[in-house]
Amino acid sequence: MTLATASSTVAFNTAPISHLTASTFTPSRSTFVPRLIRHFDTSLHATFIPANLTTAQSARVNAIVCSTRFVKRGATLYRAGDAFTSLYAVRTGCFKTVVVHRHGDEQVTGFHMAGDPLALDGVCSDEHNCDAVALEDSTVCVVPFALLENLCQDMKAIQHHIHRMMSGEIVREAGLMMMLGTMTAEQRVAAFLMNLATRMKARGYSGVEFNLRMTREEIGNYLGLKLETVSRTLSKLQKEGVVGTSGKQIRIIDDERLASAGCPVTDACSRREHVSQTTQADL
Template structure:
């Protein structure tokens, strides 16, 4: 997966708006009219839904170079609420403007469709994969996925800080907080990780890959 900002080079002449957000600040709520997609310039974001009981279901995490807000394309309303996990900056990509530019320029249109297709496929692929895995394999896959995404953006794939809480990780993976904490401890005891609160060091990448196959 490439960097969405870099992949939008056909739109380079357009001066898109940038927005800075504080940790916890919301960009849009579920049910809001869809008008833009967002590219992460710096920081980390999550999308989530809240059910009738007030329970939050995390739907995705997004880092520098990735797009979010695509869930609003089909229904013309955002299906999730998006918020910043730390002080961050986004690039606002008004969808109507991008479609208009795409109609006038086939290269822009092809690039836009390719990026949207890739991002949507990535999200669905991860969720389908996680749904068929054991708890241990889910957490291992989550960490390997994060590691790969950090590497592709020029960051260390083996030494990083988790911007989300363990409760948010559990919500995303469909696991209880206690299970997530137990598995982090297990991975430490097995020599796969060194964990200091949110600071994670992957000590045995091959071992973490093998943990993805645990039934």
């Protein structure tokens, strides 16, 4: 797996577009919703706009996002081999990135929620190296990469911000490689849950109780585990009073024990989230 293959995407945690309904869209493809952004999208500001920019500079960044795209559950935002033209920021919903092997098997390389970037994998080769599939009805902001590059030339703070975002992906992949190469099944599942909790909390949601957007089979694929192993590990953690589970709902009862069970991968995941958060706060 290459660094580009495992790249994630930035999602925006903003309210859904109220006038869109499921009947507006066909289930087999994603749909563009042209929309001029006349106001500052708070999620866009948190993801792509450093805190020290002036109002006028922030407006320039905001101006390059001129459309959103609705992606129905199960549809693809882009596929491996598609030409790379834009970065995407998840506004609502959740995506998985998937690499399809020659013999047809799929490998999940990441899960991307509101506030995460998507399509960083296309920067190195000008084409996408994986599929991005919506796990639920989702919307993304479209950021044309050529316009973003031009903006980076004029505004070094934006350039540095994007560099830090890409660096965060390197840290994420290092943690994933450590997990797949050295960790037990229980450590992998614990680290995965702690990472999700950290990301949810960073986006203003509860880091203690949340719903999984992915299936246990998809979690197992990502962690290099069988479905039965994931289910058995979650049951074990529940019996030990570490977590509570009910279908896709997860409740973390003892976060210290869960963090301890997930070491050392949890530390790597936390560093990746720290890079993302300090990028927004420090620039």
